[in-house]
Amino acid sequence: MPITRSAFQRYRLIDEVISRYPRRYSKQRLFELCQDKCGIRSISSLEKDIQRMREDHDAPIAYDKRSNGYYYTDPQFRLLQLMLNPDDMEALDYAREVLAATQGASVADELSNALQKVRQSLDIIREVKTDMPTRRVVYVEERILGGNRQYVPILVRAVNQNKQITFRYSKHESDQPAPVSKEILPLRTLHPILLREVNDSWYVIGYDEKTGKERTFALDRMSDLEITDDLCDVPPSVMTSVSELFEHIFGITDSSGPVEEVILSFTPLRGRYVKAKPIHQTQEVILDTDTECRVRLRLAPNRDLMMHLRSYGEDLTVIQPESLVKAMQESLRAALAKYS
Secondary structure, three states: OOOOHHHHHHHHHHHHHHOOOOOOOOHHHHHHHHHHHHOOOOHHHHHHHHHHHHHHHOOOEEEEOOOOEEEEOOOOOOHHHHOOOHHHHHHHHHHHHHHHHHHOHHHHHHOOOOOHHHHHHHHHHHHHOOOOOOOOOOOOOOOOOOOOOOHHHHHHHHHHHOEEEEEEEOOOOOOOOOOOOOOOOOEEEEEEEEEEEEOOEEEEEEEEOOOOEEEEEEHHHEEEEEEEEEEOOOOHHHHHHHHOOOOOOOOOOOOOOOOEEEEEEEOHHHHHHHHHOOOOOOOEEEEEOOOOEEEEEEEOOOHHHHHHHHOOHHHEEEEEOHHHHHHHHHHHHHHHHOOO
């Protein structure tokens, strides 16, 4: 049963007092403490609180007539061990702020049912701790949240329930004039397998029955998404392919080439950042001196990798493979030509 802020204060005080073994407080003394600190009005109210603690929170409260005091039959029991403490609440509060700022309200809302008790306790703690700092403690980069992030929980549900989905999809490279009318876009069917987030954008990867292959769709270009009643039927070979897809891929775009040994040379300063935040899970440092930091990756070069490597500018030199070296040279020449 959800508890109010005032009830939480009383429960916390009663728990603190009763747990002071071996000292035991009489009903009158316990009432006086609750009256002084929580404003409780009668002994009968105290008795109701104790009964609720027993029934709703399994508190093993007993009364010893000889010592005229309440005690826990289990000396190790603490009511607040079953609840989150104020520090936990503050941490969750800040975490929720980060979640809302980085992933959007729809993702946080999907967790609300499971965290209902936590969120209620959080509101109580926030009111109880009147000395809680009002200044902002967590700063995250403010982002424009969009990209159909509300589809994330729907797709998670579809994958968990092994259900197919239908949607309309607008390609960036489409020949249709923008904005494209939804009536023009065909209704697609997909057997969803997994979701992936790259650079604040969400993608769903699934099996396309018409082509017999795995396909990747960006959520920001989807519309009219619905879960069907039809179960997914993904060939084992496709399931294996998708599960291994990102082991040697940077970002989201697939690669037409093979997995290769990518050798990158960074300036010492940039190398420190690359070591602290690796480019890919396959990264390993093969040389680290006062003049150079060299790393090796096992990747199939693709468009996303090229875009990422260009962001390092003059701090990076691509050593191998030769095909990637040439692609970088052509890209940089084309960029420089725009400033000639």
